[in-house]
Amino acid sequence: MARHPLRWWALAVTVLAVLVDMVDNQIVSVALPTIQRQLGTGEAALQWISAGYALGFALTLITGGRLGDRYGRKRLFVLGMAAFTVASLLAGLAPQVGVLIAARVAQGIGSGLMVPQVLSFIFAEFAEDERPKAMTYYSAAFPIGGLAGPLLGGVLTEANLFGSGWRAIFLVNLPIGVLAVAGALLTMPARPHTAGQRVDPGGLGLLTAGLFAVFYPLVQGRELGWPSWVITLLVAAAPLFGLFAYQQRAHARRGGEPLISPGLLRYRGLVAGQAVMFSVNTAVGVFFVLTLHLQVGLGFSPLATALTFLPATLGIVVGNVVAMRMAPRLGRSFTAAGIVVLMVSLAAIAVLVWWLGMALRGWVLIVPEVGFGVGIGAVLNSLFGTSMAEVKPYEAGSASGVVNTTVQLGTATGIALLGTVFFSRLGSGFVAATAAAMAVSIGVLLLGLVVTAALPRVRPGGDSSDVAGGMTTGAAKR
Structure with missing residues (x-):
């Protein structure tokens, strides 16, 4: 296949679009008290505002990849970017919280429609000798977005541009979205699609x-007073997921293409890795609570809150680098050590919150926040590698979709659980409430630490892929 002359443009x-996605995911956190x-x-609305993005993203990721094929x-990239831009306008003009x-x-x-197309585009349009450079640009969008999102959110919220206040954090997406749509129409190749790919609406x-x-x-549940129908709905989740698993297997036996291929369950690293990854990303939801503690409880400004969290984001970048060097050699021992660093750092933050x-x-939290960030970057990077190490090349797309969906679902679960x-x-009081949420977060991490025993041991002379390693900045902050 001939190389497209505008592929680098x-x-x-596409990398700009991923950067916007990352920034927008992060940007809302420090603006939540102002929105409230x-x-x-x-x-509860604050939890939905923060977790709603991750839920929509998670539900669409795997399907988005299939639709692109x-x-x-x-x-699909143009459609996803256009939908994202229109939704940003709607969020910026939202008259009440339901619309937001x-x-x-x-x-x-x-x-979810847009982002899966970027990796597919890179692997389809760039030759093997060009892909490392292309992946470097792609991966860079995640730490940059993780750094820029909270800071931009704090600056825009406090600047109150043209009286827009918090609405500017969404409206800023409009010119970038229009530019991305126009750029994609002009530069992306319109390759023939694969008619054989099917979407699984039942699943x-x-x-x-x-x-x-x-x-x-x-x-x-808490705001409604936990009526019996809410309890019943929660209990119904288990049989619904069981029915989903059965439907996926039955769909595959009939020759269909399920959302999650049952064949992926044979990979120990992928299955166990998802359990640990879900626990870790659930625990990271404690940053939703810390944001409210700093701004509503202690009176921090949005910008001051963003600056307080900056050391954690920088630590994530360091953790990524350490993991790329050490995780392939140490395997699950490295992952377990990273979770211990996370637990110790979070416990230190909890002690400082309670004691002071x-x-x-904010400056008091610098050291434990750096440790927390290093732990997040190291653990998630190593888990991406472990999860993908055994997967066959022709299954990499499906497995990658599962991994990224786990990240989003863990994030949404953490916001829901720890926020409740x-x-x-x-x-x-704020101190007691924050300490309780952090204690639960540490407990979730402890569960993840126990599950690391199920991860496969590193093979002598083996190597673990660091696929999507740069993506862990985004995963940790979502």
Whole structure:
């Protein structure tokens, strides 16, 4: 196949889109207390605003890759970017919180359609000698977005450009989105699509129902007073996921293409890696609680909060580098050590929060935050490698979709679970509520540490792929 003459320009456009996705995922966190004051939202609404993006993204990632194969990468990229841009406009103009939550979910869906096309584009349009350079540019979007998102959110919220306040964090996407759509139309090649790829609507419906049965009770149950129907809905999640697993196997036996290929379950590293990854990303949801603690409890400004979290983001970059050098040689021992670093760092933050109370200042948290970031970068990078190491090349796309979906679902679960713990204890004060949420987060990490025993041992002379290693900045902060 002839190399497309504009492939590098097209890469710049697609990487810009990934950067916007990363920034927008991060940018909302420090603006949440301001949104709550101005829209008069309830506590559960804050969880939906933050987790809605990750949920929409997770539900669309695997399907987005399939749709790109079936209808063409360029077409799906443009559609996803356009949907993301329109949803950003809707979020920026949202008159009330219900519209904002719907817009956040729509943003996630747009990203889920758009982002899978970027890796597919790189592997389809760049020769083997060009791919390392292309992947370097692609991977760079994640740490840059992780660094820029919270800072940009703090600056825009405080700057109150043209009286827009927090709305500017969404409206800033509009010119970039228009530029990305136009650039994709001009530079991306319109290759023939693969008509054989099918979408599995039954599997998608069951997965969506199962996730709704988990997240709705977790987020809304406390505000509703835990009525019996909410408990029943939560209990129904287990059979719904069981039915989803059965449907996926039956669909595969009939010759269909399930969302998650049952054949992937034979890879020990992938299955165990997802269990650990889900636990770690759930624990990272504690940053949602810390944001509220700093701004609402201690009176930090959005910008001051973003600067307080900056050391953790820098630590993630360091953790990535360490993992790429050491994880292939040490295997699950490295992953376990990274989780221990996470637990110790989080425990140190919890002690400082409890001990200093209202006298807590951002600079006091620098050392444990760096440690927390190093742990996140190291663990998630090593888990990406472990999860993909045994997978055959022809299954890499499906496995990558599963891994990234796990990251998003873990993030959404963490916000729902730890946010519920925090708000349920808020009557005892911000310090007690934050400490309780952090204790639960440490417990979730302990569970992940136990599960690392199920990870495969590193093979003598073997190597673990660091596929998507640079993506861990985004995963950790979502």
